[in-house]
Amino acid sequence: MPFLNPWLLLATTAVGVPVLIHLLNRHRAVTIEWGAMVLLRKVMKFRSRQIRLEDLLLLLLRCLIILLVVLAAARPTTQWSGIIRKPDVGVVIAVDASLSMAHRPGLESRFDHALDRTREILKSVEPGSPITLVMLGARPRILVRSTGYDPGRCEEALSGSKPLAESLNLERCLGELAELFAEIKTPERELYLVTDGQATTWGRLSDKARQGLSDLRGSGRVFLVAVENSGSQNLAVTHLELAAGVLRVGALVRYQAEICNFGPEPQEGVEASLLVDDQVVEKRFVGRLGPGESASVPLYAVLHREGITRISVRLGDDPLPDDNVAYTVAQVRRTVRVLCVDGEPSDRPHGGATAYVAAALAPGGLEHPDLTMEVETIPWLSLAAARLRDYDVVLLANVPGLVDEAAAALGGFVEQGGGLILFLGQNSKPENLNRRLGQGEPPLLPAELISSFADPGGAQDGMRMDWTSLDYPVVRPLRSLPLDLLSESRVYRLFKVRPLPESRTLLKLSGGEPLLLEKSYGRGKVLLFTSSADRSWHNLVVNPAYPIMLHHAVMYLLQQLYEQPLTIPQPLVLPLPSVQPGSEVLVTDPDGVTSSITATQRNGQASVELAETLRPGYYLIQADKHAPAIPVAVNLAPGESDVKTLDAEALGAAVTSCGIQVLAADQNITAAVAQSRAGRELWFLLLLTAVGLLAVESLVARWYTRHNGG
């Protein structure tokens, strides 16, 4: 019979204590000189034997009680069921179903191996014992919840499960697992975490995750079950964006795809394909990618069709195909119309505040409209009379101020989805602009204008710009330019501004002063450039960055919400101006499953909302079955593409402080589980018996005293 605390068996020597006390009592007897010895002797003739028997019985009882208590403290266990029902062991099995588990180097994926391990675990579960089966991803998906184990039902649940296109959110999953674990109301509980041990998850455990594991351990036995995985080869497309070009019919556009080799071996002959509306339009040979190396691949396409276009980049097949594709959506227009409002109109060539802007946006001028945008320039006094809805973007340059009508028209224009770019200059009157554009609720301007200033240091070569943080779409394409080229730019004068909390600074001086800010307004956006549009306050206009930035600024302002790809499991929220709140909208996921969702009211208009996106690809949104579908691109989170795993030893080291047992992929689960299940503990039974005997001993002793005490 095994003992959980065998060292306590040394305390069985305490059984001698009652014997010792009995012997000591005899030695500590009070001596009494007695006269009636003849009477005493007659009594003792027949009582002494009885007393010896009584003493023996009481001594045996006391020794037995002590022995039982010591044995109970030593916590014996038995595997014997016999008349005792086998121990109830409740089990929670949580299977890692994140994207990396779909890695399939051969015939079987890691997930298949995980299911096999799960079936091994289930062999050790008694039918009827409470069991919970969970798939883990960004959050747990419960297949079976705290019900009596039914082999058929569990097998059906396992067979129907598959990996999720999500990263494993270990902290959240552990928190919910703790609740599921606590629901198991059995004397013994076991939790099995079946996982590939992905290094990006398990090799960098947060304190919260460690605490979560420790908390689970406090509720029962926890096992980390590693699954077999052979190899971690994986190529992935980690990013795709429009790098250059105007999304116009017939225009050549450049997409930039980021391809990364996450595997331990170099990859030769990598080829990327650009698809437009699922048609391959270009293939680019990437060449050799070493382990951990990334390559930024340009892919070109001419967009021939006006409307919403699906753009994707694919790689060849590898063990994890889901991350070999990146998706995006482009709204291709027949033309892009930009209205430039000049605050300093001039007849001179390159005169006027908007001359450089117009040249940057439409270098060929109106004679060659096909490859550029249609740019029209008006003097600022004509703004109030202009039909803004005929344009896609309105650009104000060095405008002194606005009348109420013009300001209201601009606000309405942006709210309906138009884009506004505001350049300042020597004519700009901050008090007027603040009043007209900065005091609404919400305000149109991204910042409050204060006053213009030159370099406080008085340097003649101007203030430098900060090119280190080019993270936003408008300025991100500038990363492809050499830094020394960008560093030639100087700003001589700009407006000091006070940015609003809801705005973003996209570009700034090296001293921190904002240069380019962005703010959303209704369905549109506003960009504020705190310096001039021409070279009066800076020399950026003669830098290649200027037209690139302007082009991207216009395209950014034109971009619709559905053109911004989502990352699993981000929610999908799409305004549908043509739909009434409360009406049913059809949503088809990338697997082709269509569901009907009720449009809700958000910011004064109808929107369709999906709480989470689960699969990479295009989600199609239709106002009704006859309406054209609006595709929304959803991509995988790039973190899951690194499928390198920790071996059992490293896994053990990672969780060593949490007190959980790691079972290697080749380790026999049944044997390990049997070893950990020490069987039914008998301490309670022994303790109960000891208490019962104590009561019996007390009653017997009292009966002897009462019966023989006269």
Next chain:
Amino acid sequence: MTVPSKRKSRYLDPKVLEKIGSLSLVARQVVEGLRVGVHKSPLHGFSTEFAHHRPYVAGDAVRHVDWRVYGRTERYYVKLYDAETNFDAYLLLDASSSMRYGSGPLSKLEYAKFLAASLAYLIVEQRDSVGLGVFDSVLRGFVPPSSTRGAIAIIDRQLQQAQPEPRTDVGALLHEFARRIPRRGFVMLFSDLFDGVEGLIAGLDHLHFCGHNVTVFHTMDPHELELPLSGTCRFVGLENEPEIITQPHRIRAAYLEEVRRFTGEIRRACDRNHADYVLVNTSRPLDVVLADYLLHRSRTAAAGRWP
């Protein structure tokens, strides 16, 4: 016979007796406290010479009725004697080692001495003779019966000299006195009677056969009667018996049963031999014990048990 008042009882409590110490003083206090002498003592002598009969009249003692005459004549006649004689009383004190035991301020021996002294005083006050015999396994000391007041002093002295010795043999002593005493008298035995009931019974038989009036004052300590002890005790005998280690509370019921059987056997033996049996608990006040005994004697005499 009046029973002493409670105020007197307290004075004669054994705890108080120990402090008084003087047997003579105590005896006088006891007897005077009982107001014996004012009333007729229940201890009275024997008449041996029959004179003649006279018809019974109301008020005559029933014990004097001659029943043989009644049987013949169906009329009641009383016997008349020449005179009642004085009697000799013999106080026999067991001074064996077992009498040394006492759980309270007085041992059984000391208590018995006070009791004997009190009775001696009583007897002398009524101008009868009293003698003393102190014994253990043999007779250690003897004072011949005398009715003088000096006898009290002699008895007092003899009693004080009595020291406990290991063994006792009551039966043998009773036989010796049965042979030694020339004429009928009172024999008062003060003992715990632990040496053997059979010897005692034989002795009583002998004394009864000789016509003596026997009173057995069975002197026992309250602890010996009730065994109120607890814990583990090593009982060491006062007469060199082997020790016994036991837990008294565990044998108490059996012990009490044995005490009942023991005293019952002695009482029955006394009854058979028309001897008075007085179980003396040495925790009781002396005068209460004596008063109970004298009251018993009065009732017995009135019932005509004794001649």
